[in-house]
Amino acid sequence: xxxxxxxxxxxxxxxxxxxxxxxxxxxxxxxxxxxxxxxxxxxxxxxxxxxxxxxxxxxxxxxxxxxxxxxxxxxxxxxxxxxxxxxxxxxxxxxxxxxxxxxxxxxxxxxxxxxxxxxxxxxxxxxxxxxxxxxxxxxxxxxxxxxxxxxxxxxxxxxxxxxxxxxxxxxxxxxxxxxxxxxxxxxxxxxxxxxxxxxxxxxxxxxxxxxxxxxxxxxxxxxxxxxxxxxxxxxxxxxxxxxxxxxxxxxxxxxxxx
Numbered sequence: 001x002x003x004x005x006x007x008x009x010x011x012x013x014x015x016x017x018x019x020x021x022x023x024x025x026x027x028x029x030x031x032x033x034x035x036x037x038x039x040x041x042x043x044x045x046x047x048x049x050x051x052x053x054x055x056x057x058x059x060x061x062x063x064x065x066x067x068x069x070x071x072x073x074x075x076x077x078x079x080x081x082x083x084x085x086x087x088x089x090x091x092x093x094x095x096x097x098x099x100x101x102x103x104x105x106x107x108x109x110x111x112x113x114x115x116x117x118x119x120x121x122x123x124x125x126x127x128x129x130x131x132x133x134x135x136x137x138x139x140x141x142x143x144x145x146x147x148x149x150x151x152x153x154x155x156x157x158x159x160x161x162x163x164x165x166x167x168x169x170x171x172x173x174x175x176x177x178x179x180x181x182x183x184x185x186x187x188x189x190x191x192x193x194x195x196x197x198x199x200x201x202x203x204x205x206x207x208x209x210x211x212x213x214x215x216x217x218x219x220x221x222x223x224x225x226x227x228x229x230x231x232x233x234x235x236x237x238x239x240x241x242x243x244x245x246x247x248x249x250x251x252x253x254x255x256x257x258x
Contacts (some may be wrong), residue, residue, distance in 0.1 A: 015039075025077060026078065027077050031075070035073075050062065054150075059156060086116075087257050089114070089201070089205065091207055092116060093115045093207050095110075097120050097126050104142070105245075114252055118146070120138075120139065121165055121170055123215060126211045135164045136163070146158055181203025184229065187247055191230035193231050207248070212239075
């Protein structure tokens with residue numbers, strides 16, 4: 001007995017491109033050389049292919065490639081569409097810098113999980129030490145990681161990655177009284193409090209996550225003086241690149257949009 005089978009294939013999702021310059025609705029724009037190279041050589045897109053552009057200000061634009069030439073890629077832009085995919089819970093992630101791809105992973109997943117801002121921090125136990133031009137270069141790299149994560153996950157607002165600060169200097173700024181609506185949380189394996197025991201924050205959350213080896217006793221003490229409540233994520237010790245990601249997922253589940 002013969003059966004006829006119909007194969008149904010899902011539509012391929014549109015490629016999303018971050019375009020930091022002005023996007024003219026119902027006009028044309030040209031991609032910068034590096035992005036044009038990525039579109040044609042890596043993504044293998046060509047004339048007639050459709051893409052979605054976003055400028056980081058909360059909107060996206062349907063567009064189509066109209067010309068691929070040696071001098072660049074030109075797109076025809078459609079209408080502006082306001083699409084809000086931001087979490088109702090604004091979270092600032094203050095992350096101690098970890099080594100190599102670990103920090104990239106944390107930045108990428110934090111953006112996918114809806115974080116609003118990222119503050120890289122140097123702590124006493126930080127393996128990576130950055131200063132001057134090297135620090136600026138790493139921040140630019142992490143900002144690019146955040147952009148790529150937005151292109152992938154559909155966010156139309158790109159979280160800002162702040163310049164590197166020492167934990168001491170950053171906490172010094174935080175010593176001023178916190179806004180009444182702000183909740184300040186410190187990830188600490190020995191803490192007595194778990195997230196679900198806390199009341200829903202009236203405003204945003206600042207989440208402080210330590211490096212490999214954790215924060216020192218003095219650093220934790222300074223954080224508590226700055227208004228941070230130590231919380232634990234369970235009985236297991238998580239890697240530095242896992243801890244903040246797990247905490248963000250829990251925050252979104254409790255008070256965000258999960």
